[in-house]
Amino acid sequence: NAGVTQTPKFRILKIGQSMTLQCTQDMNHNYMYWYRQDPGMGLKLIYYSVGAGITDKGEVPNGYNVSRSTTEDFPLRLELAAPSQTSVYFCASSYAQGSSYEQYFGPGTRLTVT
């Protein structure tokens, strides 16, 4: 299993541009998540999904959109990029079973907006 994969690894955007960060998992996990991590900080949840067709906002959803058309894929869309969106973005997945929500993280996408 590849686990959770993310593309691209790095990206530089100009202010006002848009892009989609891709995330795929091959573990048949129900739950998927998008986080951002600013330098020296913890992770903040942007959006999450409990299954195909269902998404919900996390702590910091403004400026982002998501969709979940399949179990495997959970792309994150940035519209009108702003310097405040410069961050490392992590996608994660988990198989919710009882009280066990262990998350598996992808390698991250480092995004710079200038």
Place this chain on the structure above:
Amino acid sequence: GQQVMQIPQYQHVQEGEDFTTYCNSSTTLSNIQWYKQRPGGHPVFLIQLVKSGEVKKQKRLTFQFGEAKKNSSLHITATQTTDVGTYFCASTGNQFYFGTGTSLTVIP
């Protein structure tokens, strides 16, 4: 949203010394998870605690969940250079709230 605070933010230790990081919440937690993130890497799950007063050990790492389920700690005995990284606690439920993390530096 739920706030999970971690202290200290940074810790430098000599190799062989012990290390402890603390995680505190103002509300009762259903359970808590701990993750380790190596420099430049992604978070990796270490353990989950569910029961009040629970203690779990993984080799040199000891994890505790407070009796009131509002705090947790991670203790590393006799640190090694391989322990370098940032340790995060996370409260779980429908959403996840990660603590601010403790960055551990081990001086050989």
